[in-house]
């Protein structure tokens with residue numbers, strides 16, 4: 218019988234001194250907790266558990282009682298993710314958006330959020346949530362500290378940032394924003410760290426209270442799970458959100474937990490290669506005559522070149538760039554790619570390209586104001602050989618401008 222408790226308590230402390238790669242492989246994976254000493258954590262599909270004491274069943278119980286409240290495969294994954302962010306507290310959800318949704322329930326009608334204005338996708342979740350619940354939200358350019366400070370009101374309860382932003386890859390200064398948040402008694406800082414992953418940015422260590430991940434992207438990395446995660450500095454916030462995870466029934470399924478836990482074993486290796494491939498593509502595109510602008514923080518021309526180097530230990534594999542021409546050329550370019558797939562996701566072992574602005578139904582004006590147009594292509598480098606990716610782009614440029 219699996220006696221494993223959920224991801225609270227002090228067990229993780231034994232991993233604190235280990236390096237990232239070692240934690241990704243061993244944290245939460247203790248074979249002693251399984252009845253057959255399994256080295257690979259089993260996929261425990263049972264949705265209910267026989268109880269020795271029938272009087273104890275609680276959403277916050279650490280013993281397993283019912284699938285929505287806790288599952289051994291899930292707590293294995295949650296312990297591993299928590300360790301990667303140097304904490305004891307993590308929760309996993311059915312998607313990144315489900316994780317954001319659970320997190321937002323920390324707020325109530327009349328509370329106020331200051332949010333990054335460049336998120337692409339998740340910001341719509343936030344806006345809808347606020348409309349429905351009476352939570353106020355102001356969107357600001359979170360790369361400018363003064364804009365955050367000026368937006369704070371007496372009822373502000375949360376600062377919510379995504380760094381780097383999507384699709385321009387603008388970096389917010391997590392450490393400085395954490396200081397601003399904590400100079401007020403009741404403001405928590407929550408950071409969407411999907412792009413950099415805990416391998417390149419340790420946002421809790423920099424002072425964030427909650428970190429959010431779309432597991433759908435790099436953390437699982439194999440394009441076969443939709444999932445989300447939150448990590449927490451404090452047990453108090455973790456317990457509050459754990460209640461929502463259980464009450465709303467939005468915890469990640471055992472099979473998806475198994476796959477993600479397996480994906481984490483190679484996260485460090487994958488992120489190094491992702492980062493290297495992104496850099497190679499950024500440098501290639503920068504010297505290409507048909508490219509008018511490349512957005513990648515490794516380039517000295519990027520406005521957050523310094524911050525990205527000092528606050529993070531590497532880069533995501535995302536490169537946004539504008540090609541010469543209009544939507545017509547951008548579309549032709551993406552359609553002419555052969556190895557690189559035209560897909561609306563990122564962080565996979567396979568390379569993807571997409572047209573973020575062209576895909577929008579509404580709200581394009583806001584992007585035009587930021588200087589972003591339909592000729593912007595967002596590229597996510599996979600783990601292929603960089604020379605093959607460059608050759609693919611080369612033949613696609615030839616076809617586009619022939």
Ligand SMILES: *Cc1c(COP(=O)(O)O)cnc(C)c1O
Pocket residue numbers: 312313314315338339379383409411412431432433434443444445
């Ligand atoms: C994909 C993504 C999300 C949403 O995650 P889902 O798993 O698709 O719900 C949130 N933030 C970022 C940065 C993302 O890339």
